[in-house]
Amino acid sequence: MEITGGGRLEVRITSADVGKRVSVRYVTDSAEPGEKFTDAVGVLTSWEAGVLLITRKSGESVRIAEPRLVSGKVVPAAPARRRGPSATFAELARATARAWQPVESEALGEWTLRAAGGFTRRANSVLALGDPGLPVAEALTHARAWYAARKLPAYVQAATGAEGTQELLCAALDRHGWRREVSAEVRIGALAPIGDLDAGVSAVRLSRTVDEAWLRRYQRFEEASPAVRSVLSSGPSVWFASVAGTEGVPAAIGRCVVDGRWAGFMAVEVDPDQRRRGLATSIMTALARQALDEGASAAWLQVEADNDGARALYDGMGFAPHHHYHHYRWVEA
Secondary structure: OOOOOOOEEOOOOOHHHOOOOEEEEOOOOOOOOOHHHHHHHHEEEEOOOOOEEEEEOOEEEEEEEEEHHEEEEEEOOOOOOOOOOOHHHHHHHHHHHHOOOOOOOEEEEEEEEEEEEOOHHHHHHEOOOOOOOHHHHHHHOOOOOOOOHHHHHHHHEEEEOOOOOOHHHHHHHOOOOOEEEEEEEEEEOOHHHHHHOOOHHHEEEEOOOOOHHHEEEEOOOHHHOOHHHHOOOOOOEEEEEEEEEEHHHHOOEEEEEEOOOOOEEEEEEHHHHOOOOHHHHHHHHHHHHHHOOOOOOEEEEEOHHHHHHHHHHHHOOOEEEEEEEEEEEEEOO
């Protein structure tokens, strides 16, 4: 809340502050005049026709009519993490992209159009890092045509919640008719504590290649296109982990991509009947030790916001949120 020397609340932001992180207090739509207020902190992504749009770190957008503003000010970027590895958004975004590569890609300025026969949004979306070399509206039209030619839905991947993320792009996507369809957290943590866990890794088998047994446990296998093996096998140094199960289906699986100082963990899955036995921890620990042997020191992973079980597991391993990423889909009018 902004208070002047005279004790009055004051709005200290203008439309010139679009693109900056702000904190505002405003009257809620349901409140009686002069009674109830609420706060919003995020990036001011537009101020047009008397309405402010603020994008929170989660990607949620808040629209506020000017007359409802009570106070507002520009605030510093969110403080840096106090523990674990440091990472810029751009570094982490490129590392996560290298760990899940498409079958086909095409540059649009500094953007990358990616396709893999529809297998996962990550491999079939625009990686919109940097300048597309065109006005955003024209770049999005080009992307729509590119995906239509491949008979694929058009998606753009964009991020919020850290210094250098893409709140302005998210707002532009919303204005141009793209709708946020799914969101996830990118989390990071130190690698050594994971490798130091006493987690029964002797039962974990590591392989450089994905086999039929691993795929039978993988939850996306039934929906996978012929591109599945190509995407899963992509990355600088790829490892697959499994714990033996019954009838040729592993009890647990996981995948790790080692890329310089980073180790990225993906597809950690456990047979529902085998949960709460520490198998996911065993998978993660075995992969972490392999990554440490290759010189990695930091870890990242992606988890959907509503996956409470996975979030609890990763909390215990020291992973903390770095930013959120979202997939926006073009919706025909």
